[in-house]
Amino acid sequence: MPTLPAAVELCQRLADLMRPHVTPATALVGIHTGGVWIAEWLHRELGLVQPLGSMNVSFYRDDYHQRGLQGGRKPSAIPFDVTDAHIIIVDDVLYTGRTIRAALNELFDYGRPAKVELAVLADRGGRELPIAATYCPHTLTLPAAQSLNLERTEDGSLEFTVVEK
Amino acid sequence: MTHDPQLNKHGELQHLLTIDGLPREIITSILDAAAPFTEVAEREVKKVPLLRGKSVFNLFFENSTRTRTTFEIAAKRLSADVINLNINTSSTTKGETLLDTVDNLAAMQADMFVVRHASSGAPHLIAQHLRNIGADHIRVVNAGDGRHAHPTQGLLDMYTIRHYKKDFANLTVAIVGDVLHSRVARSQIHALNILGVPEVRVVAPKTLLPNEVERMGVRVFNDMREGLRGVDVVMMLRLQNERMNGALLPSTQEYFKYYGLTPDKLDLAKPDAIVMHPGPMNRGVEIDSAVADGGQAVILPQVTFGIAVRMAVMSMLAGN
Numbered sequence: 001m002p003t004l005p006a007a008v009e010l011c012q013r014l015a016d017l018m019r020p021h022v023t024p025a026t027a028l029v030g031i032h033t034g035g036v037w038i039a040e041w042l043h044r045e046l047g048l049v050q051p052l053g054s055m056n057v058s059f060y061r062d063d064y065h066q067r068g069l070q071g072g073r074k075p076s077a078i079p080f081d082v083t084d085a086h087i088i089i090v091d092d093v094l095y096t097g098r099t100i101r102a103a104l105n106e107l108f109d110y111g112r113p114a115k116v117e118l119a120v121l122a123d124r125g126g127r128e129l130p131i132a133a134t135y136c137p138h139t140l141t142l143p144a145a146q147s148l149n150l151e152r153t154e155d156g157s158l159e160f161t162v163v164e165k
Numbered sequence: 166m167t168h169d170p171q172l173n174k175h176g177e178l179q180h181l182l183t184i185d186g187l188p189r190e191i192i193t194s195i196l197d198a199a200a201p202f203t204e205v206a207e208r209e210v211k212k213v214p215l216l217r218g219k220s221v222f223n224l225f226f227e228n229s230t231r232t233r234t235t236f237e238i239a240a241k242r243l244s245a246d247v248i249n250l251n252i253n254t255s256s257t258t259k260g261e262t263l264l265d266t267v268d269n270l271a272a273m274q275a276d277m278f279v280v281r282h283a284s285s286g287a288p289h290l291i292a293q294h295l296r297n298i299g300a301d302h303i304r305v306v307n308a309g310d311g312r313h314a315h316p317t318q319g320l321l322d323m324y325t326i327r328h329y330k331k332d333f334a335n336l337t338v339a340i341v342g343d344v345l346h347s348r349v350a351r352s353q354i355h356a357l358n359i360l361g362v363p364e365v366r367v368v369a370p371k372t373l374l375p376n377e378v379e380r381m382g383v384r385v386f387n388d389m390r391e392g393l394r395g396v397d398v399v400m401m402l403r404l405q406n407e408r409m410n411g412a413l414l415p416s417t418q419e420y421f422k423y424y425g426l427t428p429d430k431l432d433l434a435k436p437d438a439i440v441m442h443p444g445p446m447n448r449g450v451e452i453d454s455a456v457a458d459g460g461q462a463v464i465l466p467q468v469t470f471g472i473a474v475r476m477a478v479m480s481m482l483a484g485n
Contacts, residue, residue: 056201059213075204109210 005138007150007158010121011038013137015045018088018119021135022046026086029053031103032074034092034150037158038121042090051079053087060102082111088134092150094120097131122160124148170292177485180292180305181478183314184355192359196324199470199477205242206472215480216245219276223249224266225308226282231444232308232318235468236279239475245277263287264294271295277304277479285311285348304482306475312348317478318443319352321471323360325463326398328470329439333360339392339434340383341368342402342424342451345375345413349443350402358382368392370424372413389424393433401426401442404451417450427453431461439463 005013027050030039036054043052055076089103100118107113117134124142142148147163169186173179178191205213221240225233233249240247252266263282270278280288288307295301309315323333330336338357344350344367357365358381367378368386379385386392393399404420414420426440440452440462448454456462 058201059205059215075201077204105214109208109212111209 004122004140004148004160004162007121007160010137011041011045011158014038014119014121014135015042017135017137018042019046021117022048022088023086024049026050026088027053027080029055029078029087029089029103029107031089031091031099032056034158035090036074037150037152038092038119039090041158042119050085053078053080055089055103055106057099057102057106060106062098062102076106078107078110082107082113084112084114086115086117087113088117088119090119092121093148094118094123094131094133094136095126095148097127097129100131101129121150122148170289170296173485178481179301179485180288180307181316181482182289182292182305182307184316184319184352184359185314187355187359189359189361192320192323192356195320195474195477195481196327198481199320199324199473202242202473202476203470205476206469212242212244214244216240216243216276216483219245219483220274221245221247221277221279221479222270222275223247223279223308224252224270224281225250226252226263226280226287227309229281229309232281235471236306236308236317236475239472240277240279240479242472243476243480245479263290267291267294268298271298271300271303275303277306277482279306279308280310281308282310285313287311304479306478306482309348312346313351315348315352315443317471317475318349319356320478321467321474322349322353322400322441322443323356324470324474325441325467326439328466329463330397333357333362336362336398337364337366337396338362338398338400339366339368339386339396340400340402341389341392341426343373343404344369344378344402345373346405347402351381353400354381354383366392366396368424370414370420389430390433393430396434397438399426399431399434399438399440401440401446401452403443403445404447406447417447421450421453425449425451425453426456428455428459431456431459437461441467444468 028039028043030036039052056074119135120133123133123136123139145165147165149161149163151159153159171180171182223233223236237247287310288305292305295303307316340350340353365383366386367383368389442464446452446457
C-alpha cells in the first residue's frame with residue numbers, strides 16, 4: 001500500500017498552494033461530507049470573508065439510482081451570490097471525476113460564476129472524465145478495488161484510511 | 166406472509182399504494198430522503214435532473230386541484246415531463262375505462278402514474294394490471310383512493326411532525342374530525358403506529374367514526390376537550406360535506422361548537438402543541454380562523470414539505 005502523508009499535513013500544504021491565488025472575495029464550496037470538513041478548515045486558515053458554501057451533489061450524480069443519497073441528509077447551502085464569483089470547489093479525494101461533474105452542474109443552477117477551480121487533498125488517479133484539480137498537494141495510484149476515505153475522529157482531526165471495497 | 170404488491174423482490178418500494186404494512190425503515194428512508202429536497206425550492210433554478218426524460222402522468226379520476234398541483238410541481242422540480250389528465254368517471258363502465266386508459270398510456274411509454282380515484286383500490290388495480298401486461302416498470306403513486314388511503318399526505322404529515330418534534334417516541338397525537346370519510350386519517354393512523362407513536366387518539370362524534378376504529382390502534386374520544394388534553398400534535402381533518410350521505414350531523418354550526426378547534430380548546434393541549442390540517446380548510450366549521458392563522462399552526466409548512474416528500478417518493482420509485 002502506498003504511504004500517505006497525514007491529512008492534517010496535506011491540509012496545510014493545500015492551504016499553501018491556494019494562498020497566493022485567493023482574494024477576500026474568493027468563495028469556497030465544500031462537497032459533503034469530507035469536502036465540507038476541509039473547506040471549513042481552509043476557510044479559517046485562509047481568512048476568507050465570503051460565507052462558506054456546501055453541496056450535496058447526490059441529485060446531480062449520474063449514478064443516483066444505484067447509490068442513493070450519499071452525503072446523508074445534508075442539503076446544499078450556497079449562502080453567497082454565485083453569479084460573477086470566484087469559486088473554489090473543495091473535495092477530499094479526486095477519483096473518477098463524476099462527483100465534480102455533478103458539482104459543476106449543480107453550481108451552475110445557482111448562477112454563472114466568473115471562475116471555478118477545484119481543490120482536493122489527494123488525487124488517486126482513475127479518471128473517467130476530463131477533469132483535473134487546480135490545487136492538489138498529493139497524488140497516488142490506487143487499484144480500483146480500494147477506496148480512499150477521509151474520516152473525522154472524535155477530537156475533530158482528519159484521517160485517511162484505505163478500504164478494500 | 167402474502168406478498169406486498171408495493172415492494173419488489175428485494176423489498177424495495179416499487180409503487181406507493183398505502184402506508185398500511187410498509188416497513189418502518191422504508192417510511193424513515195422516505196422522510197430522510199425528503200430533507201435535502203426542501204432546499205431545492207430555495208434555489209434560483211428550482212430543479213434537479215433526477216427524473217429527466219421521464220414521463221409522469223397525473224391521472225385524476227376525481228378532482229383535486231391542490232394535490233394535483235403539488236404532484237405536478239414535485240415532478241417538474243425533478244425535471245420530469247408531466248401530463249395532466251382529468252378523467253370523467255361518469256361512465257358506467259368504470260372498470261373497463263380505467264384499464265383501457267392505462268393500456269393507452271402504457272403504449273405512450275409512460276414511466277409513472279399518479280392516481281387519484283373515488284374508488285378505494287383503484288391504484289392497486291392499476292399496479293396489478295401493469296404487472297399482468299408486463300409493464301410493471303411503470304410506477305404507481307396513490308394520490309388518494311376513496312376512503313382507503315392517501316399515503317403521500319400521511320408521509321408529509323409525518324415529515325412535519327418530525328420536523329417540529331424531532332422524534333416520535335414520546336408523542337401523544339390527536340386526529341380530530343371526520344375520520345369516517347377520511348383516507349387521510351387512515352394513512353396518518355397507520356404511519357403513526359408504524360413509527361412508534363405511543364398514543365394515537367381519534368376525536369370525533371360517533372357518527373363520524375368507522376366501525377371498530379379501536380382496532381386500528383387508536384384511543385377513541387367523543388369529547389374533544391378530553392381528547393385534546395395534554396397532546397403534542399393536533400391533526401385536524403376536513404369535514405367532507407361532499408361525501409355526506411344522510412344526516413350524520415345536525416348542522417355545521419353545531420359541529421363547530423363541539424368539534425371545531427377554537428383557541429380555548431387548543432389551550433388544553435400542551436403549550437407547544439402544533440396544529441396541522443391537510444387542506445382545504447373549512448374555516449368556522451372544523452377550525453377557527455384564530456387557530457388556523459395562529460402561532461401554533463403549521464398548515465402552510467405542511468404544503469411546502471409535501472412537495473419535498475413527493476419528490477423523495479417519486480425519485481425513490483424511479484430508482485428502485
